[in-house]
Amino acid sequence: MVALLVVGATLWNAYHREQEQLLRNEQAQATYWQARENYLAGNYAYSLALLQEIPAYTPIAVEALEYREKIFTELEEKGFWHYQRGQYEESARLLQILADQDINYKPAMFARLVASYELLQNYEGAIRAYESVIRAEPRTIEARNRLAAIYAEHYGDFDKAMQYYEQASELVIEEYKSQYGNAYALTVNPGKTPDSHYQLHCGLAKVYLAQGMHYQADAALKWALFLRPDEPMAYYLMGIRQREAGNLAAACYNWKQAEGRGSAQAGDFLATYCR
Structure with a gap:
């Protein structure tokens, strides 16, 4: 009798688990089609959020993942298309949706995103995008230069600007020391330096001049003139x-x-x- 009860309970539990799994599969299927409908309606961010909710163990999960990748590709293509036609607001909107997703870093995509924000004079958006670039490329000098310039020129926040310029300066000095040794100031080859180094020194000079720090401005300008005469x-x-x-x-x-x-x-x- 006890054995029969145990077998019965086991069968019931198995049946119950099977029914729960079927229900989860149905819910995942419904979520998938809801995501497709929202994408076709132009609700791209919500569509991606729905696809993200679909559990990996459901039969529709692979198809959902493929559809998600399809959305990524189409959003990037649409964002680039609008950018090329000077429609920067729509380009920024679409590319920002991509940037908000957990995807592999794409320099070309972020380059158009930050350019769109700057052309729109949406500096808060540009700051967020440049910060994302720095997280993906910890040794980037260009993004730090641009962040510093935005804080200095559009917010008058020279302390924040100097924070990024100093970070960029440290990276440049590390590069010089690795290539030329500690006496790099005597041996740097201007022709082998990227434009970002010149832009760094010009940016530093602007901030120093704005704060009346003339000695520091002189030093920065001498470097700039040396690098790009x-x-x-x-x-x-x-x-x-x-x-x-x-x-x-x-x-x-x-x-x-x-x-x-x-x-x-x-x-x-x-x-x-x-x-």
Whole structure:
């Protein structure tokens, strides 16, 4: 009698588990079709959230995963399409949905995302995107330069700007020491340095000038001029530095150099101060 009861209970438990699994499978199937309907209706983020809810042990899970990957591909293609046509708001919206997903980091996708935000002057969005880039590329100098510039130029937060510029400076110095040794200042080859190094020193100079830190600005500008003597920005900034020091002749000389290298801003300063 006891054995019969045990067998009966075992069969009942097995039947109950089977019914529960069938119910979960049905629910997963319903969620999958709901996700497809929402995607076709343009509710992309909600569609992806629904697909994420589908348990891996259900029969529809593989199909759901494939559909999720299909959405990723189509969102990226649509985001790129809108970006190429100057429709930056829609591009940012679609690519941000992708960025919010747990997907492999794609530099090309994030490049268009941050560019869209900056062109829209959506600096909060740009900051979030650049921070994601730094998490994916811990040694990036470019993203730190841009974050620093945004904080300095659009928020007036020089402390935050310096935080990112200092991080970038540490990375640059590490690169120089690994290539040239501790005496890197004497042996750096400007032709082998990326533009991000030049942009770093120009950015630092801007922040230093804004805070009246002229000695530090001079050092940053000397590095910038050494790295890229044919670029205008460092000459333009050096002109501002010289004017603030009361040396108008030197300021005009540097603005003339900058104008000759394509700086319209330097041309305006020449017309105003150097008649």
